[in-house]
Amino acid sequence: MAPSAATEMQAKRLAAQAGIPVPRGTEHRTPDEAAAGAGALRPPLVLKAFGPGLVHKSDAGAVRLGLDGPERVRAAAEDMRGALEAQGLPPDGFLVEEQCPPGAEVIVGAVADPSFGPLLLVGLGGVWAEALDDTAVLPCPLEPGEAERMLSGLRGAVLLRGARGAPPVDAARLAAVVEAVGGPGGLAERLGDTLAAFELNPVIAGPDRAVAADARLLVAEGRPVPTGLPGPPAPAAGPPVPRTDFTRLSRPRGIAVVGASARGRGFGSMFLANYRSSGHRGSLVAVHPEADRVDGVPAVRSLAEAPPQTDYALVAVPAAACADAVRKAHGIPFVQVVGGGFAETGPEGAALEAELVAAARESGARLLGPNCMGVYSPAGGQTFLGGGPGTPGRVGLVAQSGGLAGEVVRVGERRGLGFSTAVTVGNAADVGPAELVRHLAADPDTGVLGLYLERPPDGRDLARALREVRGRLPVAVLVGGRTRLGGRAAASHTGAMAGDARVWEGLAARCGFALVRGQEELLAALEVFDLHAGRPAGGGADVLIVGPSGGAGVLAADAFDAAGAALPALGPGARAALHAAVPQAAPGNPLEIPLGPLGPKDLAHRAVLAVCGRPPYPDVVAHANVQSFAAFARPGEGVAHAEAVRGGLLEFVGHLAALQEEVAETRVSLVLRNTECGPPDLLDALRPAAREAGIPCFLSMETAAAAVRAAKAFAAARDDEQGAPSPER
Incomplete structure (x- = not known):
């Protein structure tokens, strides 16, 4: 049963009650009645037919404009009725209105x-x-x-x-x-x-x-057309719902794994092995109907027999058996269901998911998932990843995809990011992103937040949660599957055009988070937040790009322009100061310097100090061409070529480190282009050196532009919330 439509006159009555100006008009059943009603209105007049099937009136020929009186209205109505009946769209009646002036x-x-x-x-x-x-x-x-x-x-x-x-x-x-x-x-x-x-x-x-x-x-389906506009909704009555303390989600004292096999197969066995290899310091038990030990871990018959310190239960059994397992989790605050086969598969799966949620309510546990990989917290002994835990850090992550969360964590750690807590929520049948955003925003160990979302069931509450942290927690959001909302497209332009992408774009502006377009941009935003969010640099659009000359500068300008940045030209004073400091520089923006393996490596340092006046540029992006260093480096006696390439670029990074220290109110970022041409271990040397100096390192101008845009979005939201004016250059 589809939504039902009100007549245009009914819709306009409600609009008028809301204070929206509408034309004077009357509604009639026949052409004669329409002509009579037209006598009380001021020409020019509009005639419209209404009835079932007349959704887009103009397309059906159900609208006439510029009618100058009752007789013209009558004739137009009779002609319109005949034409519509010939199309199989007989009208129920006619609306006659005073025509609005053009605009x-x-x-x-x-x-x-x-x-x-x-x-x-x-x-x-x-x-x-x-x-x-x-x-x-x-x-x-x-x-x-x-x-x-x-x-x-x-x-x-x-x-x-x-x-x-x-x-x-x-x-x-x-x-x-x-x-x-x-x-x-x-x-x-x-x-x-x-x-x-x-x-x-x-x-x-x-x-x-x-x-x-x-x-x-x-x-909405099954609802009558309202005869009048209801009053404003009353505020929610009663005390606020208490929030869950999620501390034990990432720092459980004990863990129970349901579904580990004595033969070492399946997800349950994999997770049990992961916990053993991660060095989890709390209690760890397997749940098995027969065995006393599974893979060397003590076993109990059900969650009802789990040790009293068990804070987290992981359930890895077929979908049909999950509810029964969860129902026995009395006293365990958090239960995760790994497998799929629930609402994402259709009505039967949705019924299983509803039963699963009811079982969690019955046991008193909060449910993570289903269809999710769980939690990763190096400091808390939580993991869903093989291998040892990474170094704890301050980056939080909430994701509806366990696979993507694993990629972000491991690739991020490879680049130097440290994670406080990463939580995957899958279908989010109970615990959703909104609650976790609020928890991580209050977590003293989390200072940066990334989200991967698809279709969050708690979107309205999530929007409120993201608004609550505006300007105080830097957030990057990656949304997958941003397709159009097409279910009401046939009857509503609004339903056809209110695409998911536009919702998130609007929310990003409202809440001050960075909306990114892919995994690489998400990682870049997390890195720039991790290193730069605490700097007093503002959110102004200005960027100074500095690096070797050529088409790379032109392409850099294109990338940053597409990201909404401004590349202001140098003023006369800055040009004079630049000429005195670096005579060989070309005084534009991008600012071109002859950076390479044979020349001085401090040119960017000197050039930026010369032109970065008061207020300073919010962002400086320095870039180097690794291919040039690799092609033209001249190793000294006893020095390998790879060592010469690394040494020259490390010297360049060292000068950028000094620059970042001297321009504390500016965010300095580094772009290393064409790293494929350098030694295989080049990034292993350069990235840590840049991070040590508080400088994020990117491999393309497009990624750097996205990261800088993210940094600016947070800085602008922070300054707006604090009432700080943005400095003007």
Whole structure:
């Protein structure tokens, strides 16, 4: 059963009750009644037919404009009825309205989303809504100023400000319409669970007006069309729900593994071996119906017999057997279910997942998963990875994919990152990302957070949690499967256009986190946060790029421009200072210096100090061409070629380290290009040296640009939350 549609007049009555201006109009059943109603309205008039199947009226020929009186309305209605009946779309009636004066057309809509609740969409309207695909999306309710920012951020916002001699629209009136739909206590919130989709398309805006010329409402399955707009929702009653203390999730005193085989096969046996090899210092037991020991580990018959200090149980049995195992976990605060076969597989799996959640409630345990790999915490003895634990650090990670989490952890550790806690949540049937964001934000051992998300079931609460940490915890978010919400596309432009990607883009602006596009960008953002988040450098767009000349500088400028950075030209004073410090430098931005194996390695250091005035550049990106060092290095007597290449580049990094110390209010980043041409162990020498100096190291300009964008996003959010003005160059 699909959502049902209100008539346009019904939708407009609700809009008017929300304070949205709509044209004067009347609704009628026959052409004669429509003509009679037209007599009370001021021409020019609009005639519209309504009825089942008339979703997109213009496409069906169910709209006539510019009618100058009752007789023209009657004739148009009779002609329209005949044409629609010939298409098999007989109308139920007609709407006659005063035609709005021309102006800029905007779409304002809301659509119910199963994860985020009502989503508000704003974009260019009318025929441009889908043709230009220029929209902004945010979860409701809007925060102060967001309506204006959504409108001004559209690519077509120039049309609203006045273009080619047209007057600008009344921005305040247009923003008020957006607020009336998606703001606190707005129409979307007041409709609540009744809402499937609502849209005003177009809202016609002019210098003294913003009027909803068309309105459409789809009500949720099984809900009646409301006759009036409900009042604003009441605040939640009662005390707040107590938060779970997740400390023992990452630092369990004891662990029990269900599903380890006496023959050493399967996930259970793998996890048991991982815990043994990781050096877990607490108690460790296997759960086995017959054996007394499994792989040298003491065994019990069920979780009901686990030692009292057991804080974490890992269940690795077939899906149908999981609920029974979890039901016996009384007194164990956290239970993880490894395997799949639940809601991700369809209705039967969803039923098993519901039973699993009920079993966890019955036992009093919080459930991690199902379909997840668990927890990694080097300091707490938690692991889902083979091999020894890495060095503990301050990077937290929450991921809906265990495989990807393992990659991020191991690759990150290879690059020098240390992790506090990494948690995989899989289907997130109980414990979801929102709770873990709040926990890690309060964790004194976590100072940086990365998220990998697909379709979080707690999206609305997650949005609130990310907003709560804005400007105080640097967060990078990688979202997989950012596809469109197409379920309501046939009946709603809003449903068709409110794509997942736009939701996350809007949330990134609201919450101040970095939205990244892939695993490499996620790792880069975590590294730049780990090394630079504590610096007082601001979030301004300016970047100074410095390195050897050639096409690499042009491509660097392209990469940073695409990332939203600005590369301001050097002023006369900076040019003079640069010429005095490094006469051979080309005074542009990118700033070109003859960096190579045969010349001095401190050119970048000297050049940046010469031009980095007050306020300093927020970001300096220095780059070196490893291929040039490898091709032209001249080893001295008794020095191997590889050692000469490493030595020259280490000297360059050493000068950057001194630079970073001298420009503490600037984030210095390093790009090593063409590392394939250097010695095999080159990065093993250069990366630790750069990290020791607090300088992140990247292998491409595109990755560096994404990392710098992430650093700027956090700095801007931090300064905004603290009320600190951004310095102007």
